[in-house]
Amino acid sequence: MPRILVVDDQKNMRITLSIMLRAAGHEVDEAGDAESAVNQQKTSAYDLVLTDLKMGAQDGIEVLRRTRELSPLTEVIVMTAYGTIESAVEAMRLGAYDYIQKPFNEQELLVKVQRAVEKRQLGAQVALFAQEFRDKYRFENIVGRSTAIREVLGRIVKIAGSDATVLITGESGRGKELVAKAVHVNSKRSAAPFVPVNCAAVTETLLESELFGHVKGAFTGATSHRKGLIEEASGGTFFFDEIAETSPAFQAKLLRVLQEGEVRRVGDNRAMKVDIRVIAATNQDLHRAIAEKRFRQDLYYRLNVVRFLLPPLRERREDIPALAEHFVEKVCRKMNTRVRLGDGVMEFLLGYEFPGNIRELENMIEQGVALASQTGVVSLEDIAPHDLPAAPRDLPGERSLGAYVDAAERVAIEAALRECEGNRERVAEQLGLSATTLWRKMKRLDIRWPS
Numbered sequence: 001m002p003r004i005l006v007v008d009d010q011k012n013m014r015i016t017l018s019i020m021l022r023a024a025g026h027e028v029d030e031a032g033d034a035e036s037a038v039n040q041q042k043t044s045a046y047d048l049v050l051t052d053l054k055m056g057a058q059d060g061i062e063v064l065r066r067t068r069e070l071s072p073l074t075e076v077i078v079m080t081a082y083g084t085i086e087s088a089v090e091a092m093r094l095g096a097y098d099y100i101q102k103p104f105n106e107q108e109l110l111v112k113v114q115r116a117v118e119k120r121q122l123g124a125q126v127a128l129f130a131q132e133f134r135d136k137y138r139f140e141n142i143v144g145r146s147t148a149i150r151e152v153l154g155r156i157v158k159i160a161g162s163d164a165t166v167l168i169t170g171e172s173g174r175g176k177e178l179v180a181k182a183v184h185v186n187s188k189r190s191a192a193p194f195v196p197v198n199c200a201a202v203t204e205t206l207l208e209s210e211l212f213g214h215v216k217g218a219f220t221g222a223t224s225h226r227k228g229l230i231e232e233a234s235g236g237t238f239f240f241d242e243i244a245e246t247s248p249a250f251q252a253k254l255l256r257v258l259q260e261g262e263v264r265r266v267g268d269n270r271a272m273k274v275d276i277r278v279i280a281a282t283n284q285d286l287h288r289a290i291a292e293k294r295f296r297q298d299l300y301y302r303l304n305v306v307r308f309l310l311p312p313l314r315e316r317r318e319d320i321p322a323l324a325e326h327f328v329e330k331v332c333r334k335m336n337t338r339v340r341l342g343d344g345v346m347e348f349l350l351g352y353e354f355p356g357n358i359r360e361l362e363n364m365i366e367q368g369v370a371l372a373s374q375t376g377v378v379s380l381e382d383i384a385p386h387d388l389p390a391a392p393r394d395l396p397g398e399r400s401l402g403a404y405v406d407a408a409e410r411v412a413i414e415a416a417l418r419e420c421e422g423n424r425e426r427v428a429e430q431l432g433l434s435a436t437t438l439w440r441k442m443k444r445l446d447i448r449w450p451s
Contacts, residue, residue, distance in 0.1 A: 001027040002117045003044070007037040007051035007063055008079070017050065017109075024110050026117075034058035038066045042317075043347050046074050047120040048113060053080040053087055053099075061091060065434075068095050071318050072147040075116040079104075138185050141178050143326045144319030148311045152179065159306050160186035165258065167303045168281040170310035171430075173359030176281040177241060179308055184237040189277055192236030195229050200245035208250060214266035230263050230274055237277045243303070244284040244295055251296045258302045278303070313354040313361065315432045320349050323358065327365035328378075339369050342377040348384070353412035353431070410445050413438070422450040 004026050008014045011032070018028045029044065031037035033055060041049075049067050053060040060078045067076050075097040080088040088099035097116045100109055139153055159166070160183050168176045177196060184194045202210060213228030230238055246254070257263055258278060262271040280303045289295035313320065324346065332338055345368075354360050368383035412431060420426035428438045442448075 001025060002047040002121070003027045003029070004048045004050060004113070004117075005029050005031060005037060005040060005044075005046045007031045007034070007049060007055070007060070009033055009052065009055040013052070020106055020109070021050075021113065024113075026113070034060075034062045034066075037063050038070070041067060041070045041074075042350050045071065045318075048097075048116050049074060049076045050113070051076065051078055053078050053091065061087070061094065064091055064094055064096055069315065069317075072316075073120060073318070075120045077112055077116055139182055142175065142182060143323050144316060145322065146316035146319045148316050149319060152308060152310065153182075155306075155308065156182050156186060159183070161188065163187075163277050165277070165303055165305040166279040166308065167306070168279065168308045168310065169286070170283065170308075171312050171357055172283045173357030174310040174312060175358050176310060177239065179310065180237070180239045180279040180281065183279060184239075184277075187237070187277065189236050193233050194237045194239065195233040196239040196241060197229060198241045200242040204247055204250060207246070208253070209266050212253070212263050212265055215268045225265075228263060228265060230257065230276060231272065233276050234274045235276075237279060240278065240280040242282060243280040244282040244286060244289050248294070248296055251299045255296065255299045255302060258299075312432055313357045317350055320361070321346060323361055324349055324365060327362045328369060331366045331369040335369060335373065337369065337373045339372045339376050339378055341368075342372075342379045344380050345378055345383060348380055353409055355412050355415055406445060409441060410447065413442060413445070413447055417447075417450060424449075 002025075004021055006014050006017045006021070006028055007030075008017070009032055014030045014032070018030055021028045029040060029046075031040055035058060037049065037051065049063065051060040051063045064076050064078065067074055076091075076095070078088055078091045078096050078099045079102055080099055081102045088096075088101070091099060097119065098112050100112055139156075142149065142153065156179065166180070166183055168179055170176060180196070181194060184190060197207075197211065199207060209226075209228070211228050211230050213226050213231060216224050240254075257274070257276075260271070261275065262273050264271045286295055286300055286304075290297050290300060313323075324341065328339065328341065349361070349364075356363070364383045365378075368378035371382040372378040413427070416427045416430045420430060424435060424438070428435045431438065433441070
């Protein structure tokens, strides 16, 4: 049955709507305010949210915004009273499926609800074809059915066949190398090498020798001629991970590779032609790096032909269950064991902020599977980060999910405050929150701005 969440601060209205919708064959939950509605969506999936527009401090617009963040495929209908049509129009602009004005008759409401549910179910049917899509284009390692991931996959298919240079940006741990590999395996270069290099993991001098090669006697220890990795990748794809960690001097040499299609070994006077497709990735703000003279603007324009901005995991929480199960299966094969996620684990994962993104989720699952190999059940204690503050117990033997979520949010916010040195705009941007939402969370958690 379609699941609907009714949000209204008037109890009589919630009860009336619930009775009406259940009689029409829908499964219905209720929430009396925006905060309760958001918390329920963190642990339950809904086809439709039917919310009143005017409700105390946090209104239906806030419910709409958070619903779009937590589950972009869930449809939202707002209920509005006479004289608030402008707010309803604003809700439509922000992504609401429709609005209905009070007082409304039962038939009018049920028709709008049915249409919204049908649209949601059509989206679910499209998602059923995702596996066929992945099999065809070999996307088995890019897991998720969120709108953001589907857009990424669609763009990969569109540009993979060209030789266009690709720039992938986003926080660490989002899966940038997976996207780069997906572009390669769907290109005409798929039979040739895919060569990745983490620029941040190699010293500047060694990086130049590794990439461009060297001739005998070019420096102490160069006892023979050696091909560079870029030459080895000729005909294929070269992936420069963390490209912003290189120096402007090295970037000038890389620019020549892109412009002229040639490399010059260290100590050699001759240049050699190479045929590579370049994909670069960074977790830095390149515009800021250019302004600070740490990154060449001309190289940026050469790299930024096709751009992918990968969203953090906290902005596509609907992908967390699929990712968690994928990693459980992957780690179980690696360890030759079989385990399952225990009670409360998925709820915790859905509420956690994941400052380390997908990489952190994978590490948490691997840790949990290792610790649960004897019992066969991954518990909350097996996966919770060690620096997460202990959650209080509501009752003996029971842990509060809300306390765990609050603790996770506190860790993420305090870490962002330290990293961004208290800059409000940067903190909000890093956490994927609006400035208002960040302020509300900090006030609720009693977190103070650094002095």
